[in-house]
Structure formats: structure tokens, C-alpha cells
Amino acid sequence: xxxxxxxxxxHRGYHQRASExxxxxxGHALExxxxxxxxxxxxxxxxxxxxxxxxxxxxxxxxxxITDLRPETLRERPLPCGNTIPTLHEVLELVSDSAQLxxxxxxxxCANLVAKTIRAFISDKGTTxxxxxxxxxxxxxxxxxxxLLPEVRRGVIVSGVPLDLAACTAPLKAYSLHTSLDFINEHxxxxxxxxxxxxxxxxxxxxxxxxxxxxQGVDGVFTDEPQVVLDFNAxxxxxxxxx
Numbered sequence: 001x002x003x004x005x006x007x008x009x010x011h012r013g014y015h016q017r018a019s020e021x022x023x024x025x026x027g028h029a030l031e032x033x034x035x036x037x038x039x040x041x042x043x044x045x046x047x048x049x050x051x052x053x054x055x056x057x058x059x060x061x062x063x064x065x066i067t068d069l070r071p072e073t074l075r076e077r078p079l080p081c082g083n084t085i086p087t088l089h090e091v092l093e094l095v096s097d098s099a100q101l102x103x104x105x106x107x108x109x110c111a112n113l114v115a116k117t118i119r120a121f122i123s124d125k126g127t128t129x130x131x132x133x134x135x136x137x138x139x140x141x142x143x144x145x146x147x148l149l150p151e152v153r154r155g156v157i158v159s160g161v162p163l164d165l166a167a168c169t170a171p172l173k174a175y176s177l178h179t180s181l182d183f184i185n186e187h188x189x190x191x192x193x194x195x196x197x198x199x200x201x202x203x204x205x206x207x208x209x210x211x212x213x214x215x216q217g218v219d220g221v222f223t224d225e226p227q228v229v230l231d232f233n234a235x236x237x238x239x240x241x242x243x
Contacts, residue, residue, distance in 0.1 A: 003211055005236050007220025008229040009036035009102055011203055012052065015224065019059060021050045022083035023094055034226045036100035041088055041114070042107035047071040048088035048117060052106065067107060088114070092121045097131060102155065102222075105136035111144035118152060135178055142172050155200065159183060165191035176200050178222075181209060189216055207232055 013025030014032065026037055040052040044066055051074070056062035060077050075085050086094075088103070095101050103114065114134060122129060134145050135155030142154050153175035156168060165188050166177050176198035179188060184201060192199050201213055202222035210232045213221065223229050 003214035003236060004217075005233040006210060006214055006218065006229060007036065007200070008034045008226055008233070009038045009100075009200070009220060009222045010034045010226045011038050011222040011224050012040065013037060014226060019079035019081040019083055021052060021085070022079060022081060023086050023090060024081055024083045026091060026094055029226060030095065030098050032226055032230065034099060034230070035220070036102055037091075037095055038102040038104060038222050039088075039091055040104045040106045041110055042066060043109045043113055044069065044074060044107075045071045046113070048110065048113050049074060050086045050088060050091055054107065088117050089121065092117070096125070097127055100131045100133065102133045102135055104157070105134065105138055105141050105145075108138075108141075111141045111148060114145065115148035118149060133175065135176075139168060139172060142174075146172055157202075161185045161188055166195055166197060167191075169195060169197060176219075178202060181213075184213070184216070186216060189218065193217065204229075 010029035012020035014028040015025045017028045018024035021039055029037055039050050041048045041050055049071060055065050059079055066074060078084055118132060129151040133153045133155045135157050136142050137157045139156065142156060145154060154172050155176040155178050156172055156174045157178040159180045160183050162168065169177055174197060177192040178200045181201050181204050189199050198219045200220045201218050204210060204213065204221040204223050205225040205228060207228060210229060221229060
């Protein structure tokens with residue numbers, strides 16, 4: 001198959017220039033005109049905070065579980081770039097309609113708050129549901145999102161190659177299948193495509209991997225190096241050959 005362009009999700013924003021998942025990192029990615037932004041959320045004390053790790057120690061000092069802390073405690077601590085952990089609402093405000101936003105549910109008890117937050121934002125701003133994808137390894141929470149927020153697309157994340165390939169997406173009425181680069185599998189990709197799903201792969205930073213995935217008909221990637229993906233797409237377009 002002839003390689004085509006790949007939709008580019010900036011993974012946790014552009015964290016080569018600012019701490020991941022911060023408004024600053026997301027802002028840098030938006031300046032690059034990427035197609036999408038990917039963020040991670042946790043329910044901490046009834047607030048949806050945009051952060052990846054379940055426990056302190058990597059970006060913030062400490063060793064506590066973040067769900068054992070008050071949201072205000074987390075939000076007052078500066079990250080390495082000087083920014084602080086934002087809320088989902090703050091990210092929605094920043095991204096607005098500039099890019100697609102993939103909201104990955106990391107922790108428990110998020111689905112109801114996600115539905116309320118997105119509905120309230122759209123009602124207030126007059127925007128649409130079309131630019132959002134809610135994704136998770138937690139397929140139970142995705143099922144809750146289907147029930148509470150059917151207007152927003154669902155991305156099913158898997159790490160591995162299930163015996164039934166992409167069948168888990170059917171009861172979730174999913175829009176996309178998000179698969180790990182470490183377990184890329186032609187049968188998995190083909191099954192997803194046959195089901196009408198988009199194939200998005202994480203986390204892809206190497207141009208040779210981009211070429212391989214594009215040749216396999218993958219639709220897009222999550223990347224820590226959005227400029228690498230944008231440069232790849234520019235070369236494909238310059239060649240005059242796309243899928």
C-alpha cells in the first residue's frame with residue numbers, strides 16, 4: 001500500500017517545550033497547527049485534573065496517590081516548567097475549536113464528570129461535540145460515556161492483540177481503536193477497518209515507524225514529536241501521493 005498522511009495527535013501537548021499536560025505544552029502544540037491534542041484526566045476530589053500519573057514522584061515531589069490529595073493541593077504545586085496542573089475545563093477553553101481533543105480517562109469515576117463538563121462547555125460556548133474523543137483502557141467507563149454522552153466519539157484503547165481482535169469496540173459503538181506500536185498487528189488493523197473504525201497508534205516518534213504505519217493504512221498517531229509527524233506528512237504531500 002502506498003503511504004499516506006497521518007493524523008497527528010500531540011501526546012500530552014508538546015512536552016519538549018513545557019511539562020506534559022500543561023496549558024503551556026498544549027499551547028505550543030496548537031501553535032504548530034497539529035490536528036489533535038491528547039490529554040489525560042483524573043477525578044481528584046470531584047474535579048477533573050489534567051495529569052497522567054496516579055502517584056506523585058515523577059513530575060511532582062512526593063509519593064502519595066493523587067486521589068488521596070485535595071485538588072487544591074495538587075494545583076498549587078508548580079511543575080518543572082513553572083505551570084501547574086490544569087482542569088479539564090481550562091483545557092477546553094484553551095483548545096476551543098482549534099483542534100480535535102482526545103480526552104483519555106486514566107482514573108476511576110470520571111465518566112459522569114466528563115459528560116457534565118463537556119455538556120456545560122458546549123452549552124456555554126455554542127461549540128459542537130464533533131471535535132472530542134473520549135478514550136480509555138477502562139472500557140466500563142467508556143460504556144458509561146456511551147450512556148451519558150453518546151454525542152461524543154469513543155476511542156477504545158488496547159495494549160496487546162486480543163483473541164477477538166477489535167470486537168470489544170462493538171458494544172461501545174466506538175469511533176476509533178487506539179493500539180500500541182509495540183503490538184501493531186495487520187489482522188487487528190484490518191478487523192478495525194472492516195468495522196468502520198479509525199486506527200490510531202501510540203506512541204510514535206520515529207520516521208521509519210511512521211512510514212511503516214502509513215503503508216499499513218493507519219489513520220493517525222499519538223506522538224511526543226509532532227514536528228516529526230508534520231514533516232513526514234509534508235514529504236508525503238510534496239510527493240503528490242496520498243491514500
